[in-house]
Amino acid sequence: SKQVSLPSDTIPPATITTLAIATSTLTSITLNWIASGDDGNIGAATSYDIRYATSTITEDTWNFAMQATGEFEPKQAGSAETFIVTSLQPGTTYYFAIKAADDNGLWSGLSNIGSGNTFMVGSISVISTPSGARIYLDSIDTGSVTTHTFTNISPSTHTIKLTLSGYEDWYGTATVIAGSTTYIYATLTQVTQ
Numbered sequence: 001s002k003q004v005s006l007p008s009d010t011i012p013p014a015t016i017t018t019l020a021i022a023t024s025t026l027t028s029i030t031l032n033w034i035a036s037g038d039d040g041n042i043g044a045a046t047s048y049d050i051r052y053a054t055s056t057i058t059e060d061t062w063n064f065a066m067q068a069t070g071e072f073e074p075k076q077a078g079s080a081e082t083f084i085v086t087s088l089q090p091g092t093t094y095y096f097a098i099k100a101a102d103d104n105g106l107w108s109g110l111s112n113i114g115s116g117n118t119f120m121v122g123s124i125s126v127i128s129t130p131s132g133a134r135i136y137l138d139s140i141d142t143g144s145v146t147t148h149t150f151t152n153i154s155p156s157t158h159t160i161k162l163t164l165s166g167y168e169d170w171y172g173t174a175t176v177i178a179g180s181t182t183y184i185y186a187t188l189t190q191v192t193q
Helices: none
Strands: 020-023 027-035 047-053 080-085 095-099 113-115 122-126 136-137 147-150 157-164 168-175 181-183 189-192
Touching: 020 181, 027 095, 047 080
Parallel strands: 122 181
Antiparallel strands: 020 027, 027 080, 047 095, 095 113, 122 147, 136 157, 157 168, 168 189
């Protein structure tokens, strides 16, 4: 059988432009993107390098970003990919980027940057509530419960409303402070209907 010599591979995988945050937990963020190929957007690349940092990633800062562990072999070009980055800090904004390599060691360009926040655990305590008042937190009736625990404090500002016999409302806001786990709102503004 005659050997056909193929031209050497000089085409790197196409740059990924579809990186997005899918979901977050306290310590992980799930990424989604569409696979590029071995040569541009044809075939399958050989490996991924997924990195993250707490500030945006550029070609200049790529080498300083943390590399994720457990990266898998890329699927065929055009396939949907999902990867979970774990061991993250709660209540933190992270930036993510990916490069893909082919079997000749040619690397794609830096992907678009995806960013997202991990969740944070905390509680908001409403103090000095009138006897018999009902507490609404972000429009949810919590009854007479004065402390509400969040597993996802986002957005950082929450609206508190007290109703007493349906006639008077006290309004207030509780603001989340990063790094703290308890948020107390002491003073509600009384509004007489």
